[in-house]
Amino acid sequence: xxxxxxxxxxxxxxxxxxxxxxxxxxxxxxxxxxxxxxxxxxxxxxxxxxxxxxxxxxxxxxxxxxxxxxxxxxxxxxxxxxxxxxxxxxxxxxxxxxxxxxxxxxxxxxxxxxxxxxxxxxxxxxxxxxxxxxxxxxxxxxxxxxxxxxxxxxxxxxxxxxxxxxxxxxxx
Amino acid sequence: xxxxxxxxxxxxxxxxxxxxxxxxxxxxxxxxxxxxxxxxxxxxxxxxxxxxxxxxxxxxxxxxxxxxxxxxxxxxxxxxxxxxxxxxxxxxxxxxx
Numbered sequence: 073x074x075x076x077x078x079x080x081x082x083x084x085x086x087x088x089x090x091x092x093x094x095x096x097x098x099x100x101x102x103x104x105x106x107x108x109x110x111x112x113x114x115x116x117x118x119x120x121x122x123x124x125x126x127x128x129x130x131x132x133x134x135x136x137x138x139x140x141x142x143x144x145x146x147x148x149x150x151x152x153x154x155x156x157x158x159x160x161x162x163x164x165x166x167x168x169x170x171x172x173x174x175x176x177x178x179x180x181x182x183x184x185x186x187x188x189x190x191x192x193x194x195x196x197x198x199x200x201x202x203x204x205x206x207x208x209x210x211x212x213x214x215x216x217x218x219x220x221x222x223x224x225x226x227x228x229x230x231x232x233x234x235x236x237x238x239x240x241x242x243x244x
Numbered sequence: 245x246x247x248x249x250x251x252x253x254x255x256x257x258x259x260x261x262x263x264x265x266x267x268x269x270x271x272x273x274x275x276x277x278x279x280x281x282x283x284x285x286x287x288x289x290x291x292x293x294x295x296x297x298x299x300x301x302x303x304x305x306x307x308x309x310x311x312x313x314x315x316x317x318x319x320x321x322x323x324x325x326x327x328x329x330x331x332x333x334x335x336x337x338x339x340x341x
Contacts, residue, residue, distance in 0.1 A: 158296060159290050
């Protein structure tokens with residue numbers, strides 16, 4: 073096994089919860105930060121393009137690596153059509169419920185904030201400069217939400233979770 | 245109506261597996277489940293369905309109550325030496341410690 077990408081891919085399901093949470097944060101913060109940073113720093117002229125470029129590349133790379141790693145961890149265990157055993161199905165269903173429950177809460181919160189702004193501040197105009205990145209975020213993140221929930225919430229693999237016989241247990 | 249809290253299910257799977265020299269992988273393949281699920285059941289972190297519990301008992305060719313119990317199993321040493329020398333052929337509980 074000499075291919076380093078293949079080795080990393082094979083090691084992903086055994087990653088610790090701490091590492092997995094870093095992946096999830098990288099995946100879900102990278103692209104939004106890229107857009108917020110561009111809108112608030114670059115388009116307003118506060119930060120020159122040459123300084124922003126490497127930051128943008130790093131944020132985009134973090135997103136891609138995070139998404140790849142999250143998928144590499146969960147693989148088909150988050151899929152509704154995968155051949156899973158009863159415990160895995162239970163874990164998958166909980167991940168789906170938690171992931172899309174959280175998404176629903178975020179959508180409700182955003183609508184509430186927009187409604188409050190429209191009521192107390194004034195008309196809210198949402199142009200393509202906002203809708204474009206939101207659409208990309210939806211396309212990027214919606215499919216991996218259950219996988220990300222699995223990566224975020226599953227405990228570390230138990231130290232005795234190997235496939236070998238438990239010889240010492242016979243003497244207990 | 246007050247809901248009944250979930251009862252922890254104790255089991256002897258680790259001991260039975262060791263007796264038979266079965267790895268989790270082999271046992272999981274026989275049962276058609278993930279080997280990690282065996283670990284979760286052994287540690288009492290997952291209660292199997294009745295269907296899976298019967299399948300596990302069937303794999304060891306034992307009645308269900310010999311593999312699973314709602315009360316902790318006595319350790320094997322207590323069963324062998326703790327009753328005035330009456331040796332009982334049984335295995336200790338793993339999930340209850």
